[in-house]
Amino acid sequence: MESLEQLKKLILSLAPIPAPSLQEDKRADFCLKWLHDNGVKDAYVDEAKNVICPFGNDEGEQVVVCAHIDTVFPDLEPYDMREEDGKLYCPGIGDNTANAAILMFCAKTLSDSGKELKHGGLKLVLNSGEEGFGNLKGCRAIVDRYKERIHEFIAFDLSYPNIITTPIGSKRFHLNVQCKGGHSFYRFGNENAIATLSSLICRLYDQTLPEGEIATFNVGKIEGGTSVNTIAEQAEAFYEIRAIRNNVLEMLHNNLTRIIEEYKELGHKVEAELLAMRPCGSDISDAHETLFFRVEELIRSHTGQEPCRNCGSTDCNYPASLSIPAVCIGLIRGYNPHTRNEYIELNSLEASYRLAMAVLNHYFEN
Numbered sequence: 001m002e003s004l005e006q007l008k009k010l011i012l013s014l015a016p017i018p019a020p021s022l023q024e025d026k027r028a029d030f031c032l033k034w035l036h037d038n039g040v041k042d043a044y045v046d047e048a049k050n051v052i053c054p055f056g057n058d059e060g061e062q063v064v065v066c067a068h069i070d071t072v073f074p075d076l077e078p079y080d081m082r083e084e085d086g087k088l089y090c091p092g093i094g095d096n097t098a099n100a101a102i103l104m105f106c107a108k109t110l111s112d113s114g115k116e117l118k119h120g121g122l123k124l125v126l127n128s129g130e131e132g133f134g135n136l137k138g139c140r141a142i143v144d145r146y147k148e149r150i151h152e153f154i155a156f157d158l159s160y161p162n163i164i165t166t167p168i169g170s171k172r173f174h175l176n177v178q179c180k181g182g183h184s185f186y187r188f189g190n191e192n193a194i195a196t197l198s199s200l201i202c203r204l205y206d207q208t209l210p211e212g213e214i215a216t217f218n219v220g221k222i223e224g225g226t227s228v229n230t231i232a233e234q235a236e237a238f239y240e241i242r243a244i245r246n247n248v249l250e251m252l253h254n255n256l257t258r259i260i261e262e263y264k265e266l267g268h269k270v271e272a273e274l275l276a277m278r279p280c281g282s283d284i285s286d287a288h289e290t291l292f293f294r295v296e297e298l299i300r301s302h303t304g305q306e307p308c309r310n311c312g313s314t315d316c317n318y319p320a321s322l323s324i325p326a327v328c329i330g331l332i333r334g335y336n337p338h339t340r341n342e343y344i345e346l347n348s349l350e351a352s353y354r355l356a357m358a359v360l361n362h363y364f365e366n
């Protein structure tokens with residue numbers, strides 16, 4: 001299929017462009033230019049660095065379909081990419097470059113077709129800020145613009161046949177300890193920020209999770225100190241909590257607050273700053289189920305695989321927290337996300353593209 005070659009070419013052009021969360025400018029510029037060059041003349045970039053392809057009108061009911069363009073990697077230089085045995089290796093390729101490229105290609109196909117929407121408007125969005133400390137920046141901006149007028153929200157992210165129907169809420173914190181420190185020999189006995197932070201982390205790891213609940217916590221990175229012969233003046237860590245239910249997420253947050261308060265009462269200078277949060281979902285309604293069933297049916301017929309409902313943390317968290325029916329669909333066969341050994345299987349692209357088009361065609365007149 002000629003168009004598959006074009007899609008592959010697009011993926012090869014997009015994949016190496018670095019796009020750490022909140023620094024997506026280069027990718028957003030590329031996407032906008034590609035869309036304009038390929039007939040999607042109405043595409044524009046909003047203040048949150050979302051590249052938006054609007055279909056239909058801006059009033060009335062809206063459907064939002066997005067694919068994030070940021071990656072977890074901090075690189076500002078182009079990523080290394082290589083093709084080997086039908087696999088395309090590149091950091092961020094499956095999460096989420098390939099999904100974003102497919103969405104761009106669908107925008108071109110739909111724009112070329114001149115088809116009319118059944119009603120309202122459809123926004124295809126290449127969005128910013130999904131990973132790390134992006135705090136769902138792009139998704140929040142587009143959802144806040146249309147809010148209750150959004151009838152369905154779909155995110156293309158990760159791999160098929162999985163769909164994410166249950167959002168996992170999360171909060172991410174920066175923990176910081178400061179003290180006087182000093183010379184390791186002459187000031188021995190002074191408080192050591194690394195030792196204080198370590199004991200605080202041990203306290204966090206002693207907490208017990210409520211039985212029968214899906215909830216996790218993690219210290220993902222620590223830094224601090226000056227040298228081997230210095231009592232550390234400062235130490236810091238990143239801490240994350242996740243839960244499916246809001247009250248459990250709040251309980252984990254309260255545990256952190258309580259431990260920090262205890263340390264403060266003992267005279268330690270400790271702070272926990274909330275850096276990012278993803279809300280938990282709300283109750284599942286019939287409208288949610290209708291969307292899930294429709295998507296599952298399309299995955300079955302286009303990939304031949306049995307879809308699997310999962311919980312996960314994606315752009316869907318935000319609309320789902322506002323009771324908007326939302327689902328995250330993986331379009332490609334990708335492996336090792338969030339590692340530098342990430343790859344996709346190129347022979348999955350045909351099914352990927354057909355699946356994406358089937359999902360979108362639902363909103364258009366035949």
Ligand SMILES: [Zn+2]
Nearest residue numbers: 095096157158
């Ligand atoms: Zn992703």
